[in-house]
Amino acid sequence: MGTCDPHSYTDLEHGKIKHIELQLFVDFKRKALKGEAVLDFHKGGDGVLDLDTRNLKIDAIYTRDGQPMNWEMGPEEGFMGQKLRIHRPVGTKSLIIRYGTEPQSSALQWLEPQQTAGGTYPFLFSQCQPIHARSMVPLQDTPLVRFTYKANLMVPKHLNAIMSAAPGQDGPGPTKDSKTIQFDMPQPIPSYLLALAVGDIASADLSPRSKVYAEPATLDAAVYEFGEIESMMVAAEDIFGPYPWERFDFAVMPPSFPYGGMENPRLTFLTPTLLAGDRSLANVLTHELAHSWTGNLVTNATMDDFWLNEGFTVWAERRILEKLEGEETFSLEAALGRNSLKQEIERFGEDSPFTCLKNDLKGINPDDVYSQVPYEKGFLFVKLAEQTIGREEFDQFVKRYMNRFRFMSISTETFESYFRHCFPEASETIDLDLWFRGTGLPDNAPVFESEKLNAILALAKAFSEDATCELGLLDQLNATETQVFLSELPQKLTENHCRVLEEKLNLKESGNAEILCLWYGIAIYSGYHSVLDAVSSFLKKFGRMKFLKPLFKALHETATTKELAADLFDTYGASYHPIARGGLENILKGSAQAS
Numbered sequence: 001m002g003t004c005d006p007h008s009y010t011d012l013e014h015g016k017i018k019h020i021e022l023q024l025f026v027d028f029k030r031k032a033l034k035g036e037a038v039l040d041f042h043k044g045g046d047g048v049l050d051l052d053t054r055n056l057k058i059d060a061i062y063t064r065d066g067q068p069m070n071w072e073m074g075p076e077e078g079f080m081g082q083k084l085r086i087h088r089p090v091g092t093k094s095l096i097i098r099y100g101t102e103p104q105s106s107a108l109q110w111l112e113p114q115q116t117a118g119g120t121y122p123f124l125f126s127q128c129q130p131i132h133a134r135s136m137v138p139l140q141d142t143p144l145v146r147f148t149y150k151a152n153l154m155v156p157k158h159l160n161a162i163m164s165a166a167p168g169q170d171g172p173g174p175t176k177d178s179k180t181i182q183f184d185m186p187q188p189i190p191s192y193l194l195a196l197a198v199g200d201i202a203s204a205d206l207s208p209r210s211k212v213y214a215e216p217a218t219l220d221a222a223v224y225e226f227g228e229i230e231s232m233m234v235a236a237e238d239i240f241g242p243y244p245w246e247r248f249d250f251a252v253m254p255p256s257f258p259y260g261g262m263e264n265p266r267l268t269f270l271t272p273t274l275l276a277g278d279r280s281l282a283n284v285l286t287h288e289l290a291h292s293w294t295g296n297l298v299t300n301a302t303m304d305d306f307w308l309n310e311g312f313t314v315w316a317e318r319r320i321l322e323k324l325e326g327e328e329t330f331s332l333e334a335a336l337g338r339n340s341l342k343q344e345i346e347r348f349g350e351d352s353p354f355t356c357l358k359n360d361l362k363g364i365n366p367d368d369v370y371s372q373v374p375y376e377k378g379f380l381f382v383k384l385a386e387q388t389i390g391r392e393e394f395d396q397f398v399k400r401y402m403n404r405f406r407f408m409s410i411s412t413e414t415f416e417s418y419f420r421h422c423f424p425e426a427s428e429t430i431d432l433d434l435w436f437r438g439t440g441l442p443d444n445a446p447v448f449e450s451e452k453l454n455a456i457l458a459l460a461k462a463f464s465e466d467a468t469c470e471l472g473l474l475d476q477l478n479a480t481e482t483q484v485f486l487s488e489l490p491q492k493l494t495e496n497h498c499r500v501l502e503e504k505l506n507l508k509e510s511g512n513a514e515i516l517c518l519w520y521g522i523a524i525y526s527g528y529h530s531v532l533d534a535v536s537s538f539l540k541k542f543g544r545m546k547f548l549k550p551l552f553k554a555l556h557e558t559a560t561t562k563e564l565a566a567d568l569f570d571t572y573g574a575s576y577h578p579i580a581r582g583g584l585e586n587i588l589k590g591s592a593q594a595s
Contacts, residue, residue, distance in 0.1 A: 005302045006362035007131045008142035009052050009074075009083040015045040017140050022151040025174070026161070026198050028122045031103040031110040035154075036096055037137050038064075044093040052134035052141035054081025055102040061086055064094045079365040081134050097138050106578045107132035109256060115575055116199065116254050117217040117272070121159060123199035123254055125269070127262060127579060130303050130366045133191035143299050143409045146188035153181050155198050162213055162251060164195040164264035187245060187265065188407055190299055195264035197251060206230065209243070213251035213267075221275045222252045225282060232286055235323040239316060240293045241399055244406075248289060256543035258577040260284045263291030263313075271544045273513035280479035280512055283321055283333070290316035293402055301411040303366040307357040308415060311378015315386075318379070331450040332480050334379075338448070339487045341376035341441065348373075350440040357381065358412040358436045367579055368586065380445045381435045385419075387446060388426045397422055412436055456481055460488035467497045474504050479512050486518040491525045498528035508534075517547045524554040524561060532564065539568055543576045545583060553587050 004012050021038040053073070061069045067089065074083035086095065101108060111123040126136055134141040153161045153168075157179050161168060165185035173179040203213045204223050207230035214222045229248070237243055250268035252275070261284050262269040268288040274281040294312035314337065322330040348354045354369050357377060361369065386394040401418065416436065420427045434442050455473060462469045477485060482505060493501075502508065507519050516538060523531040539551060555565035569588060573581055 004144055005142035006360075007080065007303055007366065008140065008144075009050040009080070010140040010142050010145065011050055012144060014047070014049045015041045015043065016145050017147045018042045020137070020139065020147050020149040022137065022149065022153075024151065025154040026124060026156075028110065028124070028156070031108075032101050033108070033136065034100040036098050037139070038094060038096050039139065040094045041092075044091040046088050046090040046092060049086045049088055049095075051084040051086065051138045052081060052131075053084045053138045054132075054135040055105050056082075056084075056135065056138055057100045057102065058084060058138065059098040059100070061095060061097050063089065063092060064096065069095065079131070079367070084138050099138060101136060104578070105135040107134075107136040109577050111199075111254055111256065111575075115256060117215040118200050121200040123197070123215075125197040125199075125253055125257065126195050127258060127269075127577060128194050129192040129262060130306075131192070132579070133194050137191075137194065139191055141191045142302065143190040143192065144301055146190050146299075146407060146409065148188050149183075149185045149194070151183045151196075153183070153196065153198065154178050155181060158200075159198055160201040161196065161198045162201060162267055163197075164189070164193055164267045166247070166266065167211070167249070185266070189265055189296070190409060193264050193296065195262070195267060195269065197253070197269070199254075201251070207233075209233070209247050211247070211249045213249065215252075215254070218252055218272060218275065221277070225275050225277075225279055226250070226285055228279070228282065229285065229289075231324065232289055232320060235320045236286075236289055236292070236316070238323065239319055239395065239398070240402060243292060244297055245292055248292065250285065250288070255541055256575055256577055256580075258543055258545045258580040260544060260546060261288040263288045263295055265292065265296045271542070273542050273544050273547065276479070276512045278479070278511075281514060283317065286320050287313060287317040290320060297407065298402055298405045299409040301409045301414070304359045304361055305410075305412045306359070306366075307374035307378035307381075308410065308412065310375040311357070311380075311382050314375050314379035315382040328450050328452055329480065331448040331453050332484055334383075334446075334448040335453055335484055336480070336487060337372070337376040337379060340372045341380075344371045344373050344376075345440055347371075352439060355439045355441075356437055367582060370583075377441065380441070381430075383446045384430055384435075384444065385423075385426070388429055389423055452481065453484065456485050457488055460485050463497070464490055464493070467494065467500050471500070471504050479515060482512075482515055483518060486515065486522065489522060491522065493522060493526045493528075495526070495528060498523055498526050502531075513538075513542065513544075513547060517551065521550050521554045524551070524558055527558070527560060529560070532561070536564075536568060540572050540575075543580055545580045548576065548580055549583055549587060552584050556588055556590075 017039050019040040024033045024035040061071050070087040072085050076082050107126050107128050113120055113122055116123045131141055154173050155161045157177050161181045163183040165183035168181040168183050171180045200215055201213050202216045202219050203211050205211050210229045212222050245265050247266055252270050252272050255272055257271050260271050274284050290313045294316055295309035300306055300308040318330050318333050345355050355373055416432055459473050510516055520535050552565055555561040
């Protein structure tokens with residue numbers, strides 16, 4: 001016997017959780033969840049059962065009929081947390097764990113009113129990917145275990161609660177100042193997709209099967225920004241088949257949410273940095289929608305196989321955008337992705353194992369090596385497979401693949417075996433082993449071209465050499481094209497180059513966070529210090545890691561702003577999510593794995 005996931009204490013031979021029932025009181029004063037978790041297993045068992053925990057206080061464990069169980073906590077082991085070992089009586093099919101979370105739970109962020117958009121009420125949200133669910137619930141924290149769940153959240157009466165489940169139903173609470181909101185998740189999910197949020201949350205319907213949640217202060221902006229969700233869903237269904245989760249609701253989170261989006265089924269979480277005012281960043285929602293099939297329906301077995309979630313999802317996202325906006329958009333997005341992949345490979349090194357699609361992360365915190373490699377190298381593999389096999393036949397394969405492994409968690413090896421069975425000749429042409437286990441980027445990776453892309457690349461090259469060159473094309477670029485242009489410029493430019501860029505692209509007035517992050521990075525490395533007040537405001541406003549990491553890295557690596565990087569982290573670090581803070585601490589310490 002032994003564990004099947006390098007990031008979990010779970011031994012599947014001891015049994016697998018089938019269903020969880022949660023009864024949790026949300027205590028904003030103590031910054032803790034307190035209550036019970038009922039774990040039901042597929043079949044009865046006895047003897048040792050190991051669960052994953054981190055920063056949890058276990059009070060008691062007993063059977064459904066009230067019989068106490070013996071248990072002990074293992075030693076703390078860094079990011080792995082603590083093993084909870086339970087000794088079960090013969091035939092145990094269910095157990096009840098009475099427990100509470102600690103304020104430092106890495107899955108939970110407790111926001112003071114001033115940290116929210118509205119500024120009046122506190123807010124709580126969870127982020128369980130990759131291995132943080134264990135700090136919210138004692139469970140088998142591995143994608144190899146999927147479960148349905150029901151939950152009763154007891155919250156202050158004036159607040160609302162939402163979960164990655166069917167929309168909640170309000171009921172009376174245990175006190176006159178509280179209420180209980182009941183949730184039911186009928187489809188089995190892995191632990192990292194368990195999600196909740198509590199706060200001053202309003203909602204609006206966008207279609208018969210989609211609702212957006214947000215703080216009242218940002219709801220109208222969210223309704224406009226994502227108003228085209230139904231057309232996205234129809235385009236996705238053309239590729240994958242019928243939507244499998246009944247509803248696609250999503251929530252715009254407070255500014256400290258660390259990711260662009262999190263694909264919690266039935267309730268995707270989104271960063272407010274997407275609210276650009278012109279729908280130019282709505283493609284992130286397309287990415288999370290695509291996860292409804294690639295990731296949520298068919299899931300990576302462990303974090304060693306993360307590319308199966310993300311590579312397929314980036315491919316699907318771009319196929320949806322191509323259907324909605326044309327081939328030009330596909331090529332431009334692919335070009336941006338290739339640039340980010342190039343930077344990641346340079347950061348890790350061409351021969352680094354962290355540039356492989358199939359990883360071996362035993363003993364390594366997956367948060368520490370999070371990168372664009374599984375996303376963009378994974379995308380290039382999927383696109384190469386499509387090109388080699390032919391689009392029509394590959395699309396049929398994707399539908400068969402989704403149906404074959406529906407609501408299952410699979411490894412790279414399982415995918416490889418299935419792909420080789422379906423396409424033996426194409427497997428040899430592509431060289432699956434090189435793509436999955438080789439470092440760097442294979443020579444047969446697809447290259448994307450378009451007339452507009454070529455013109456943008458030529459303009460970036462010309463401007464890099466001469467700031468006085470003809471820049472008329474800049475007036476014709478949309479937001480994505482502007483990102484491509486900025487991403488192709490050298491890291492360091494002259495002061496005159498920076499001044500021209502700022503003026504020509506009207507960067508002082510831009511509301512697009514993606515464009516601003518690229519611009520601020522160039523300006524910092526170039527010593528264009530007139531932007532530093534704007535950078536400080538940006539880092540105060542947003543907690544998305546995609547922006548925090550490159551900007552803090554630029555500030556830290558530039559001699560004239562290194563001290564500012566430390567000062568800004570001291571000032572704003574407490575408002576960032578624990579996952580983001582950890583990454584920034586690595587950067588400020590000069591960690592080779594920090595991005």
